[in-house]
Amino acid sequence: MAEISKILGLMVIILVLAKLGVAQKRKNLQIQNISHDCNKEYISEFYIRANNDSATLDIKAAVIKAMTRPLWLEFNMFIKGTKKADFNRIVGFDINVCDVLEKANNPLLSTWIDIIFRQGNMDKKCPMKEGTYHWKQFKIDKDTIPHFILKGFYRIGVLGYDKRGRDKEMILNVTLYASIKMK
Numbered sequence: 001m002a003e004i005s006k007i008l009g010l011m012v013i014i015l016v017l018a019k020l021g022v023a024q025k026r027k028n029l030q031i032q033n034i035s036h037d038c039n040k041e042y043i044s045e046f047y048i049r050a051n052n053d054s055a056t057l058d059i060k061a062a063v064i065k066a067m068t069r070p071l072w073l074e075f076n077m078f079i080k081g082t083k084k085a086d087f088n089r090i091v092g093f094d095i096n097v098c099d100v101l102e103k104a105n106n107p108l109l110s111t112w113i114d115i116i117f118r119q120g121n122m123d124k125k126c127p128m129k130e131g132t133y134h135w136k137q138f139k140i141d142k143d144t145i146p147h148f149i150l151k152g153f154y155r156i157g158v159l160g161y162d163k164r165g166r167d168k169e170m171i172l173n174v175t176l177y178a179s180i181k182m183k
């Protein structure tokens with residue numbers, strides 16, 4: 001059960017990145033804005049931005065301090081409701097990234113992980129080491145995108161954090177708003 005939710009969770013990350021990255025035939029995703037914040041103790045520079053071609057993303061993270069524990073990732077996706085400013089959560093999960101990396105013995109999971117690591121320069125090793133990581137023109141084959149995301153206005157939150165008991169020390173925090181339209 002936990003494994004399935006991790007797989008689904010990872011699929012959703014990829015799906016969202018893919019949605020940002022790929023101009024589909026039928027669906028058109030328009031990023032309204034991306035805001036981000038990072039923990040300067042760990043990351044001296046971070047950006048994530050959609051390229052002008054609307055088909056790829058550029059991401060850079062300069063990690064200046066190695067983590068001693070696994071990175072956790074909390075992912076939430078909300079769709080705007082009928083009331084103004086009212087968002088309803090449709091996807092939410094919390095994963096230990098190192099667990100997912102180390103136990104990637106599921107072919108589907110491995111495919112998704114490969115897509116991420118193939119395009120960037122980050123080692124598939126845990127915990128995360130110092131280094132300047134980048135994904136230039138990050139892109140996903142549109143054939144790998146599931147069909148269940150409908151048109152609407154979305155808010156997506158990705159929080160990378162260090163788990164300290166019940167506390168979460170923020171490492172990276174990305175929020176983006178995007179609309180999906182049918183062409």
Ligand SMILES: *[C@@H]1O[C@H](CO)[C@@H](O)[C@H](O)[C@H]1NC(C)=O
Pocket residue numbers: 032033034035177
């Ligand atoms: C991003 O867009 C949303 C929805 O239009 C808006 O509520 C929010 O204030 C915007 N944030 C920034 C940083 O522009």
Ligand SMILES: *[C@@H]1O[C@H](CO)[C@@H](O)[C@H](O)[C@H]1NC(C)=O
Pocket residue numbers: 052
């Ligand atoms: C975006 O692309 C268009 C057409 O290729 C180009 O004219 C424009 O200068 C580009 N804008 C930026 C900010 O790169």
Ligand SMILES: *[C@@H]1O[C@H](CO)[C@@H](O)[C@H](O)[C@H]1NC(C)=O
Pocket residue numbers: 035159170173174175
């Ligand atoms: C992450 O960013 C969102 C949007 O700016 C904010 O509401 C939230 O409190 C932030 N979370 C953390 C842990 O910094």
